[in-house]
Amino acid sequence: MTDTAxxxxxxxxxxxxxMAAVHVQxxxxxxxxxxxxxxxxxLSEPAAASRxxxxxxxxxxxQGAFVAVDTGGLVAPAGTIVGIASYGARRATVDGYGGEVHxxxxxxxxxxxxxxxxxxxxxxxxxxxxxxxxxxxxxLRDNPSRWFYERLGGSRVAERPIRxxxxxxxxxxxxxxxxxxxxxxxAGPEVR
Ligand SMILES: CC(C)(COP(=O)(O)OP(=O)(O)OC[C@H]1O[C@@H](n2cnc3c(N)ncnc32)[C@H](O)[C@@H]1OP(=O)(O)O)[C@@H](O)C(=O)NCCC(=O)NCCS
Numbered sequence: 001m002t003d004t005a006x007x008x009x010x011x012x013x014x015x016x017x018x019m020a021a022v023h024v025q026x027x028x029x030x031x032x033x034x035x036x037x038x039x040x041x042x043l044s045e046p047a048a049a050s051r052x053x054x055x056x057x058x059x060x061x062x063q064g065a066f067v068a069v070d071t072g073g074l075v076a077p078a079g080t081i082v083g084i085a086s087y088g089a090r091r092a093t094v095d096g097y098g099g100e101v102h103x104x105x106x107x108x109x110x111x112x113x114x115x116x117x118x119x120x121x122x123x124x125x126x127x128x129x130x131x132x133x134x135x136x137x138x139x140l141r142d143n144p145s146r147w148f149y150e151r152l153g154g155s156r157v158a159e160r161p162i163r164x165x166x167x168x169x170x171x172x173x174x175x176x177x178x179x180x181x182x183x184x185x186x187a188g189p190e191v192r
Pocket of ligand 1: 003026030037105106107110112113114115116118128138139140141144145146147148151152
């Protein structure tokens with residue numbers, strides 16, 4: 001189901017607080033058991049807001065961020081940011097892929113409505129408009145959300161160990177050699 005009561009648009013610096021709230025809530029919902037508890041407890045919305053403000057301000061060719069806003073008051077008070085996404089091409093780290101999805105997080109209540117798919121499509125469209133034809137991303141291997149990337153046609157292309165918050169973790173990379181099919185998903189699931 002694609003719901004137009006939730007609008008996808010480019011992130012602005014003024015969205016930083018709302019983006020930080022999604023970031024912190026989604027990390028605390030997604031990563032218990034995967035990332036050490038003290039790191040999740042100590043997440044700070046003001047610190048996250050400062051980082052998201054920088055990301056929004058740094059938008060330009062090959063990099064930027066999107067927000068999903070519940071304009072219709074479907075799952076949250078009207079105007080609430082319920083999803084965030086960021087991408088870039090300048091520091092893409094998946095070998096052989098020109099762009100990279102850096103972050104994609106939704107509030108729990110906004111999951112399962114097609115918002116993740118629309119955010120991925122928006123990033124793919126924008127990367128292509130900026131001349132980037134392929135993209136990858138890194139995801140914790142034990143994060144069940146990774147099946148979402150498989151559903152969207154991502155191929156498993158690499159794995160790597162990382163040290164994060166004092167823990168040894170495994171990441172898996174997904175890649176899309178051609179972003180065009182992903183970009184077309186913005187038109188709705190029926191075009192797949
Ligand atoms: C991963 C995430 C962004 C997906 O967003 P979403 O809006 O819930 O997903 P969508 O509704 O757009 O789903 C698109 C398709 O993927 C499938 N899908 C979504 N999440 C899935 C999951 N965890 N496992 C398997 N399939 C999944 C949906 O069933 C849907 O399939 P369909 O095309 O047959 O209808 C969201 O669940 C989320 O924020 N998760 C927590 C944060 C996170 O882990 N982010 C990724 C960090 S690497």
